[in-house]
Amino acid sequence: MFRSRFDIKSQPGFGFITLFTFFALYLPIGALVVYSFNDAESLSQWGGFSGRWFVAAWQNSAVQDAAIRSLIIALWAASLATIAALMAALATTRTAPYRGQTLKYAMINQPLMVPEIVTAVALLIVFSRIKVWTGYSGLGYLVLAHTAFCIPFAYLPIRARLESMDLTLERAAADLYASRWQTFRHVTLPLLRPAVIAGFMLAFVISLDDVVITEFVKSGGQDTLPTYMLGQLRRETTPEINAIATVFLALSTVLVVIFFFINRKKQ
Amino acid sequence: MNGAEQVAIEARKQDIRSRWLLSAPALIIIFVAAIGPLFVMLLYSFLVKGDYGDVKPWEFSLDGWTSVFFQRDIFDDTLGLADAHVSIIWRSIQLSFFTTILTLILGFPTAYFIATRPPHTREIWVFLVTIPFWTNLLIRTFAMQQVIRNEGLLNNALIWLGIIKSPLQIIYTDTANLLGMTYVYLPLMVLPLYASIEKLDFRLVEAGYDLYATRFQVLRKIVIPLVKPGIIAGSILVFIPSLGAYVIPRVLGGGKNMMLGNLIEMQFGAGRNWPLGAAMSITLMILVMVALIVYVRNASRGGSGHV
């Protein structure tokens, strides 16, 4: 019996399970994308290749409305979250431990530890009461809620970058008579830029994708794209939903690819 | 204390102050829109429910909490177990547990396989796992719905292959919830497992083979004990979202197979029992905390395993 090598790492059957897992992971989304180009009305029969559902979705005023609202909220939330996260990251990194630091850290990362439905319901309670007191029922609640759970996502990459940054560069700037603000603006910030962009993109995607909290916090008629889709899923669906989903999918994929490349560049 | 030390102490105090100031926006936002509301919810769980939802402000009662597990018999007013609630909570725990097991069965070999590929190929595999991970939860749930519906992909394929005559009722069952959660949370299991296995020193595996271990023994006695942190991390990352699942059971489970998340929602909708909903939410949080504690305990104990 002649082998060229004894592979200490291989385990029997694992390759097969892996292939099956990837197949299972991609089959549903693959089918979803394929059927978004389905000419037939019903989702279970193939009627030929057609882009009409994309057109239909594009022209659907409810979809337009929801999409615009999603983007507005995401832009606001991601921007506010990134700024807040940047400041918080600067405040919590590269320092000797002090009182309250762990508490701060836990608070900033809280949205990752509490189930979404719990936060959603709590926000529903609070915002309802505020709506009663102030009568305001605009997008503000949604922006505020989104910003809150986007902060940890913007925080993580910025913090990681700060921790691994070379302190001596800033010390050199201080040595050259730069004030703290100048050091920040001309040395720290440019070095942080990829991490800040990554944090923003992360927050943006997270906000766009959110379903649960948005569903509970929104007032009537304030659908975002995900909540619109959720509502549609209860009824007889046409491939129009597939089309919207495919666009969403494409957007996520593009962002992941960009994110991957930014990370690659860092190395 | 000399002058230099005093200056240093003052500078340190100033530094700490400015750090608190810098982190203020983030902390305020999170307090107002994430943590603070949790306390308000706690308060609401002790209030009396209003006739059309919401609460009767500042009337207190323990009904919200007792209704989580108990109910009053309408005829003789005795306190019995709220079967519907208890069974839903118990089923949520069971489903979460089985989802964790299923993702482990599929996820461990996958993570191991990816981690043992040559470095360049590895990146591609990880990338392929990351894409579903970043895909919207709703989209993935929807995709799953399309597969397991009565006129969906799976049934159509099985009928076409002649294996079955009429469609299997998978959707709107507990199995649908299980499949949906496994599908959605699988990447959450694979990624931390992968991170752990990638760090494994395979020279230890070599030593195992040198000492007469079979492939299975190497897996059981060397790889798995050393990868335990990853297993624990992955399990938490799957179990906890599963416990609080809302979208998946809503889309795939239909009205009859509610999980705790849907039960909670009901109290704010048709149920019109906000205090009960609040109490249930806090119950869910407690369950999550318990799970976290159990897992963390296991993680630290797993430092020295046994052969």
Next chain:
Amino acid sequence: MTESRTTAAHGGAIGLHGIKKWFGNFQAVDNVTLDIRPNEFFTLLGPSGCGKTTLLRMIAGFEMPTEGQVLLDGADISGLLPNQRPVNTVFQNYALFPHLTVAENIGFGLKMLGRSKAEITSVVNDMLKLVHLDGRGHNPVTQLSGGQQQRVALARALAPRPKVLLLDEPLSALDLKLRKSMQIELKRLQLETGITFVFVTHDQEEALTMSDRIAVMSAGTVRQVGSPWDIYDRPAERFVADFIGETNFLSADVVSVADNRARVRLSSGAEISASFPADVTPSGSVTVVVRPEHARAGAPTDTSALRGVVHDIVYLGTDTHVHVHLDDGTAFMVRQQNARSGHCGFSKGDTVGIDFSDDVAQILRD
């Protein structure tokens, strides 16, 4: 355990026949044939990249030869997996299982083989005594010092009573003093257990200290096999002479050959007697090697084998190295053991004559 350990039955014989190994385009081993005898302490010696570790891994089963066979006691084991071979390895980085205790590590092999708990406990205790670690069985291995970890690795590999023990530069991570005491330990263990040891190192002093026989390797081939004395005193070729210890190289012309000795003429004109490798008949121009400690320097006479001028004197505590520029320009070093005064008797610039006895010069194969 009361059974005698020095029974010949324990040590296995390893045969490597016509072994060639390619990794892609790189040839790591080029036609190696070696026979390692039962119960011997055999060392593979050579610089990094010479293929010695690859050979060791082929005996263990982690690499398969591209061509050739690996034999154990005459049987071809080339196709057997590592866990099927009664051969154990002490790895360079010890590879101790961090999640197990000392005792669990040592007993690992026996447990994999399915031995009874009682037997495992008994053997583990014996092993702990053997490597002077008794009482430490319950310690996690991560708490041990480097030297202690090394001994655990040793005990772990010995516990299953293999026929052959492979050691891959096991002492390289230890400091000098520890290394020297471990060398003595290893030698003692090999004698006590009777197991064949195949030892890989790049440290020639280590090889000379411990081995019954040494194979000197370079660039995937075995250049010479022999006892430490053979290798040191009768190097067959330039690489071996150069790699082991310090040597002087002299050009010479062959005058005559009789029995197993040759007469050669050195550049100074003097004629000396020299030995030569068994498979060579020297003729024409050859290179002759003389070890520094075999040469004596003194006042130059007409019968001196070589003459030159002292250009450097290095004092080393136990010896002095006298570096001489010979008349023909070549460098020559004489090593003298120091007298109590510490002075070697020469100063820089002195003219000296160099002599050596009849039996120290060796002709190289090149």
